[in-house]
Amino acid sequence: MYIESLKVIGHDVHRRLALFCLNVLARPLRYENGQMLFEHSAVITLWYKIAPCLANEVDARLYEQCLRRIHSLACDPDESENYFPLWLFFWTQVTKKTPDMAAGYVEEFLNDLTDRKQIAMVSVLSVSRPFSSRLY
């Protein structure tokens, strides 16, 4: 019962966190002088801590909208340096535990690899089952 209550706690907190991140990500990234808004720095820090804490698909899916925004930033040549690692980190942490979710993004992974020359995506692809099945 103790473990059950922990699960419930975790999900609520994740939902709130995801909302917070989404909120922040929706806002302009930088000041005129190029300085990044502090809340964005905060979210980047936070992201690296959240991803390892995701143990199941239900929680991970809470972050999908954030992921989309992060990926679009990752594709922006000005911002990819900061945001591509977030994309990559999320998937390296989460793919094993949420293979079905990862399956939905294989297209993006392949594009990352081929168009955007992100070699690191190979490790993500090698773990996700659907890719292996697509090979054959």
Added chain:
Amino acid sequence: MCPQSSIWSEVTSTLTCTLKNLFDSYVDPADAQADLIACLGPPVSSVFMEVLAKSFNSNVELFKANSSHILTIVEQLLLMNNIKDTRGLVEQTIIVHFDSAVDIDALLRMLIRVCPLVSVEHRKELCLNVIWYIARKLYDVKCSKTLGPLFFDFALVLLDLCVIEAPRHARILLEKNEFYPWKELAPRCSDLVRLCAAYDIIDEKKVINDLSYLENILELVSARAKANLVIVHATHGEALRAILRWLSHAENDSKNRWCQHVFNMGHKMLDLIDQRQITSDTCLDIIEALQKRVTSNEEDDNDEEVRGMIGPFLYVSEFLICRVHTFLSVDIASRDWHHDWPCI
């Protein structure tokens, strides 16, 4: 006695010059008590008191015989908010004989009782002119550790005065080495944190000021907490309350901003939060507060000052986020463990 009369002032100056030692010895030391009380008037006769004080200064036996009466006089003077004469008396008598003849227990009990009664307008003077000397002596003096709790209470009373000059003295008291029974004092540490946090209402724009001693006090508490975990257990509530308060906007300032010293305290306050007591509600409260702050920053975007403040605030947020993460990872660690078992 009529100090206003010019005749009298001539009398006193003649007396003080020619009969300097008039009060140096008494046949019966207890007679000094009558003279001491006479000093009080009303009105208070500063000159008379000065002369008496000088006698006590040079004669430790006289002092010893009358020390409790001197404390009574000091008490009466403080209740009259007469800081000037208090200082004179204290400096000449109590401070001089501190190491040999002063009853520290009685002194502390009197100060603990009386300091809160000094009017707000006079507290700054009190700290600068009276507490200054006493606090230093208390720090240096070698006395029994059984007085530890009493010293601690005095430090709390000083902080409660809520003037900029007070934290410095509270800090020096608390730094007395190997003196306080920290385990036993743990519950009182919660009051200590609360009293420090209460200084957030003080509007102090100077960047470097005496309020930095508050940070030192908080640092000291968290250092002691590393050796006595029960302390952090006690401080958790107040520390969390303060941090959540500071994450939202100040109510007293027209620009809705906390002063620098508040952010500096916030940084130290984070170490006084007890990991084990963080619940999901705590996490939600924190995220909620951060969210509000971020949304309201939208209005302030063009304000250079706000951007300047962001530095310390970022620190606070990042540390909070790490704490939230630690809670989450404890959460996860237990889940993973449970996860592996079914394989058996």
